[in-house]
Amino acid sequence: MTQTAATTEESTGPPAAAAVEDVRKIYGRGDSRVAALDGVSLAVPQGRLTAVMGPSGSGKSTLMHCMAGLDTVTSGRVVLGGTDLTGLGERALTRLRRDRVGFVFQAFNLVPTLTALENITLPSDIAGRRPDRDWLDRVIDAVGLRDRLGHRPSELSGGQQQRVACARALAARPDIVFADEPTGNLDTASGREVLGLLRDAAHLHGQTTVMVTHDPAAASYADLVVFLADGRVAGRLADPDADTILERMKSAGSPA
């Protein structure tokens, strides 16, 4: 693996936990050619919650997948925790995702036959690692699921299931967590719980997290909001409130 310093565009603030530099991702050829990412540069600050917003088709999921090593870029560079992902083979990418990245998706993706606790420790079990017991306890308390650990997913509410999914992502202490519409399937109250959890994980425990969302209220939990449009970065807002985010979305002329 090539080790390089993660670069950051900002001269102040925390160092970048991840960065993309002039990334292009082209799908298809000829008439069906789509530039899903068209020269994106972005630094994800360490220990912060970053939201990525933008209209449907603007490249949010593609960006997240490329940053997480789930997809490769056509050109440009992706650096994660000092490792240049560009040019890594599938085995190395698999190892990197397993060891250094946590995922929270809209569909909770819990294993239905396992209990909440078994789901939370599954990634460490698969990797053959013993989970850090103290940390696991803290994560379980943070997600407020201590009295539900023996329940199977079908015995949990949507919000509880997503909190299990968050705990699963946090338990392995990954360098970075990627959350794709983590509150998309949740009612407002459950969504707030999950967002508060992700924000606390960043602020109290230094967990770097990138979250894709369409929802200005959800994005207002973030320390930094990055707007995409047509595969490009169309703006950034630091410490935004929901109204400012909504204004920005309106002025971009394209509802997310």
Ligand SMILES: Nc1ncnc2c1ncn2[C@@H]1O[C@H](COP(=O)(O)OP(=O)(O)OP(=O)(O)O)[C@@H](O)[C@H]1O
């Ligand atoms: N596997 C693929 N093959 C071809 N085109 C693709 C593929 N994946 C994405 N695209 C195209 O790339 C562009 C960006 O898609 P992407 O899913 O990243 O957008 P998004 O902002 O996440 O959208 P949404 O909010 O609707 O999920 C779209 O035009 C999409 O049709």
